[in-house]
Amino acid sequence: MNLFTETNLSPELLKAVGELGFVSPTEIQKQTIPFISSDIRDLIALAQTGTGKTAAFSLPILDMIDDGSRKIQLLVLCPTRELCLQITKDIKNYSKYLPNIKTTAVYGGSSIMEQIRSLREKPQIIVGTPGRVIDLINRKALDFSEIHWLVLDEADEMLSMGFKDDLETILSETPETKQTFLFSATMNKEVERISKNYLTKPHRISVGSINEVKKNITHEYYVVGYRHKKEALKRLIDANPNQYSIIFCRTRMETQEIADFLMQNGYAADALHGDLSQAQRDTVMKKFRLKNIDILVATDVAARGLDVNSLTHVIHYSLPDDPEVFVHRSGRTGRAGKDGISMALIKPEESRKLKQIKSSTKIEISEKKIPTGTEIIKAQVGGVFEKLLTEHADFFEFDDQLIPDLSEFSKEELVHKLLQFQLRDLALYYKDKNDLAEQKFSEDGRESRRERRDRERDGRRGDRRDRDGGRDGGRDSRRSRKNSEDMVRFFFNLGKRDHLKKVDMLDIINKATAKSKSRKRPDIGDIEIMEKFSFFEVEKSFKDEVLRGLPNLKFKGKEMRAEVAN
Structure with a gap:
């Protein structure tokens, strides 16, 4: 099936698809459409975001729906409002x-009474997010007792966002005779x-x-x-002119801070995070899709479900803890056969975390130097010509006689003057700036004391405010002020699969050391929550208290064990 x-x-569906410009189906569509059209079995389809999954499941189902019945026949569950609206828009286009x-x-985030009406x-067809679907079930506004098809779209995202119980509640409201299609980018244990x-x-x-999805992405x-x-x-940003990008941050506070910094410096940017109202989120996304802004600064949770195919860059301002999140972030560029660039800013002490990401994902990530002022101006000159030579439309009319006599200038002289005029402010800004690539770190390659103090302060402030995604993406709320040699690193037997979060780990450590003779809380260093286990650092003088206190506690009914890590 090549067409x-x-x-x-x-014919009605083919006409609508043709008007949308679809000619050849994607690989997921080639395999899924014939299966759903002819098979009564359930389906698990693994494919990355942006591969055409909505058409893959909705086109064959639209072909089979009984349009004479007024019963709900198809339920599509998805993780976010943005994805819900995108799927709905697509299905309406296909069923034109x-x-x-x-x-x-x-x-x-929208009026439940309007939705009931x-x-x-x-x-x-109902397309919904789990929480609102359950609200409407409880209000007797939705009845899924006679549905024929259930689609779980981006199932891994729904589970990672804590919708497991909601999904099971909804699934219990559906008939056993339905056909279920599960679409996911990954097949983790919960899925x-x-x-x-x-x-x-x-x-x-x-x-x-x-790896195949990442072939056209440079890391x-x-x-x-x-x-x-x-x-x-x-x-x-300056060294990559004409970009259309998303910058990912860990916390809502950091997201707003970076967006404000960029806007104050004259960039067309805005923030997307959980502190915004739904109306504000809609406004930001509308501006971004219309390219009224070309830089979106977002948290991972807020960006889930965004469907933008023409991103040129993804910038990881802060590295995520989970390698899969790094893959999902990066995968938002390089879509529709276009090339994309994923760039990560890492602090010197994050080299181990980067190695874990590279090892887990098998991504080749090349180290680059921060561009110098000279390199930036060179790139900006290229950007001016790139935009000039690709823009062919006349946006307004004017009398050519208004152009003064320029015969005294050669072509090169005229271009030189125009570039000087266009890039003057940027050139003056970088004229006396130091080369960041030559900055010096302390002897062990770590950040300076001042840098660490600044980071700890911002991290504490960020954690107090960050509730995005259950606080999982925030920095530790209390970072150690000790040097690494004053800390002891522990192995801990619980991890993400036990629903352990950093805030839980902090509480566990404080409870384990609550009977300290010194009557003070220990300084806590790095906390790394892995899938099956974790690591944490605690002030050395509290080592024995941690080892004694932890076995006497339980986390969600589970025994806890810690030992000094090698």
Whole structure:
């Protein structure tokens, strides 16, 4: 099946698809459309975001829906409001010439009464986020007792966002006779468990691997001290003109701070995070999609479900703890066959975390130097010509007689003057700036005391405010002021699969050392929450108290064990 016209889809669907510019199906569509059209088994489909999954499941289902019935026949569950609206928009576009098919989106952050009113139109298709779907079930506004198809889209994201119980509640409201399609970018243990419990002998389709998705993405990292990160970010943006990018931060506070810094420096940027109202989020996303702003600064949670195909760059202002999050972030660029660039700003002491990401994902990430002022101006000159030579439209009319006599200038002289005029402010800014690539760190390669103090202060402030994604992405709320030789590193037997978060680890350590003779709390260093276990650092003088106190505690009913790490 190399063309949509070779499928058995109805003429109405083919007409709508053709008008959208679809000619050849993607690989996930080639395999999924014929299966759903002809098979009654459940399905697990593994494919990265942006590979055309919505068309893959919705086109064959639209072909089979009974448009004479006013019962809900298809339920699509997805993790975020943005993805919910995108899927709904796509399905409505595909069903443009099927006038009796109605699709309704239900999601949080919007009036539930308006959504209840829209449900009175008896749609056959519901697209929703788990929390709002449960609210409407409890209000008796939704009845899934007769659905034929259930789609779990981005199942791994829904589970990582804590929707496991919600999904199980919704699934219990659906008939056993339904056909279930699970779409996911990864097949982690939680997704595997859901599939075993709620899918019956599913057929599996797997399209590509993580490495194949990254083939057209160049990965780079830049080492920079904490105090120089903002300046380094500015240089990366200036050295890559005409970019359309997302900058990822760990906390909401950091996200807003970086967005404010960029806007104050004249960049067309804005922030997307959990402190914004729904109306504010909608405004920011509308500006970004219309390219009224070309830089979006976002947290991982806020950016989930965004569907933008033309991103040129992804910048990791702060590294995520989870390598899979790094992959998902980077995968937002390089879509639709275009090349993309993923750039990470890392502090010297984060080299171990970067190695873990490289080892886990098998990504080749090349170290680069922060661009110098001279290199930036060179790139900006190229950017001016790139924009000039690719823009062919006349945006306004004027009388050519208004152009003065320029015959005294050669072509080169005229271009020189125009570039001097265009890039004057930027050139003056970088004229006497130091080369960040030559900054000096302390002898052990770590940040200076001042940098560490600044980072600890901002980290504490960020954690107090950061509730994005259950605080999982924030810095430790109390960082150690001790040198590394004054700390002892522990192995801890619980991890992410036990629903352990950094804030839990801090509480556990404080409880374990609560009976300290010194009557003070220990200084706590790095905390790393891995999938099956964790590591944490505690002031050496509290080593024995941690070892004695932990076995007497339980976390969510589970025994805890710690030992000094090698």
